[in-house]
Amino acid sequence: MGHRSRSRHPTLFASEAVDLPPGFHHLPGFYDAAGQRSILVDIRAVLADAPLFQQAMPKTGAPLSVKMSNAGTFGWVTDREGGYRYQSRHPTTGKQWPPIPSSLLELWKKLTGEVIPPNLCLINFYDAEARLGLHQDKGESSLDAPVVSVSLGDDATFLVGGMSRKDPVRRLRLHSGDVVWFGGPARLIYHGVEGIVPGSSSLLTDEGFADGGRINLTLRRIDRPSDEMT
Numbered sequence: 001m002g003h004r005s006r007s008r009h010p011t012l013f014a015s016e017a018v019d020l021p022p023g024f025h026h027l028p029g030f031y032d033a034a035g036q037r038s039i040l041v042d043i044r045a046v047l048a049d050a051p052l053f054q055q056a057m058p059k060t061g062a063p064l065s066v067k068m069s070n071a072g073t074f075g076w077v078t079d080r081e082g083g084y085r086y087q088s089r090h091p092t093t094g095k096q097w098p099p100i101p102s103s104l105l106e107l108w109k110k111l112t113g114e115v116i117p118p119n120l121c122l123i124n125f126y127d128a129e130a131r132l133g134l135h136q137d138k139g140e141s142s143l144d145a146p147v148v149s150v151s152l153g154d155d156a157t158f159l160v161g162g163m164s165r166k167d168p169v170r171r172l173r174l175h176s177g178d179v180v181w182f183g184g185p186a187r188l189i190y191h192g193v194e195g196i197v198p199g200s201s202s203l204l205t206d207e208g209f210a211d212g213g214r215i216n217l218t219l220r221r222i223d224r225p226s227d228e229m230t
């Protein structure tokens, strides 16, 4: 009967029908408004100690549009001379990164069941023009451990590719409070951020981030930090 197949998924709308690869998880609305504000309080404290800074591409020195900082034993940095690397100190203050807030350590454990905590929390700040090209979270980060990522503030169009750069890309709208995590068969999935939707959330402006925008927090485990080898 014709109507049967239509009524089988009565609540499934086109925007929710993005079929995500095995190992890639999207948890819409994981944090409610109070939960989001609470994480932001923690992040504001981190940023007071380790301010957002300007990263640059290896060799060309082209500036990245996303401003970044880190918490944890190691931070991800890139500049013209040194290229992509993990290091224990902030490139402009020279200080060690502040610890990863316990709220995020708890999130990691709760979602992934991992006993070993993450040792890097990359903080990405996107303004209206910022974007992040398709990439894999590779480098020296552990491939045994998943990647856990929290979205705060304006919506983002997140790109979910495949295991090859050429694979087709799906677009996933991420809202404030959403959590994405990927591991196992999806650990090396290509992904990126096509852009944000400026003004789609008042969270950051309400919490005193004058320019609005979007903050993304990405938790990872680093096995072989670059500056241990130098």
Ligand SMILES: O=C(O)CCC(=O)C(=O)O
Pocket: 122, 124, 132, 137, 149, 156, 158, 191, 192, 193, 216, 218
């Ligand atoms: O901003 C995001 O949602 C993704 C960030 C990301 O992929 C990264 O920092 O490696």
Ligand SMILES: [Fe+2]
Pocket: 135, 136, 137, 191
């Ligand atoms: Fe990434």
